[in-house]
Amino acid sequence: MMKITFLGTGTSQGVPVIACDCQVCTSGDPCDKRLRSSVLIEDKHTTAVIDSGPDFRYQMLRAGVKQLDAIVLTHEHKDHLAGMDDIRAFNFRQEEPMDVFATPRVQETIIREFAYVFSSVKYPGLPRIKLIEIQNKPFKVGTLRFQPVEVLHYKLPVFGYRIGDFTYITDAKTIEPEEKEKIKGSKVLVLNALQKEAHVSHFTLDEAVRLAGELGAERTYLTHISHKLGRHAEIESKLPPGIHLAYDGLVLTL
Structure with missing residues (x-):
């Protein structure tokens, strides 16, 4: 059995947006409170997170994560990796570096943005990161098998991932036919x-709904949602059968 927890379902600014008084940002519905997008994947033996954005510390606390075997990154934008410094707690508890799976381009960004981690002078208490290179081919994270699905975020290649019967795609605007074939059957x-x-670099609601129909999954959940989409309850009520808005804290089992 595999358990998926949505740690965050918001866009780069999160929801509510700072200083915004719109109906979504002032909503009292907990489903309208969205941290930056990330999911926790667990089976009996392995626990992994896809992306470690600015809310990573709070997401780990809120979900009660005690053991984390790896972080798998989709791409290098700040809302997907800015929280990586907070792996220190896992380094201390687990007494080993954190495995971080990323493409060479994303690794370059990590080394640049977290240069102090890779400095020859090792200040006590720094995060310890073990970078593991991935390409567009399957790889294992413990007992979990990840199949990358390359999408385009405007012109930037981004990896989504299929893990068993679960496929996670974020920050996509275009998916080529051969990559769609990897998703089908989820x-x-x-x-x-x-x-x-x-939008130039993200699916709109209508585009995501149409693509969900094309790909034919039993259930589709929409994520990376901005305050411009509308209130959760209102949008959810208008979606076709089998398509839902994800929300922070949603748990699925497969």
Whole structure:
């Protein structure tokens, strides 16, 4: 059995947005409170997180994560890796470096953004990171098998991942036919759906719904949601059968 916990379902600014008084940002519905996008994947033997954004510390506390075997990154934008410094607690508890799976391009960003981690002078208490290179081919994280699915975030290549019957796609605007074939047959699909209006680098709500219909998963959950999409309850009530808005704290089992 595999357990998936949505640690965050918001876009780069999260929801509510700082200083915004719109109906979504002032909503009292807990489903309208969205941290930056990330998911926790667990089976009996392995626990991994996809992306470690600025809210990583709070997400780990809120989900009660005591053991973390690896972080798997989709791409190098700040809202997906800025929280990596907080792996220190796991380094201390587990007495080993954290495995971080990333493409060479994303590794370059990590080394640049967290230069102090890789300095020849090792200040006490620094995060300890073991970078593991991935390409667009399957790899193992403990007992979990990850199949990368390459998508385009405007012109930036980004990895989504299929793990068994679960596929997670974030920050996508275009998916080539050969990559869509990797997704087909998934029981649960997660797609980004930023807002209703057209956007250069993200699926809109309508685009995500159409793609979900094309890919044919039993259930599709929409994530990476901005305050511009609308209130959770209102949008959820209008979605086709089998398609739902994800929300922070949602737990699925497969």
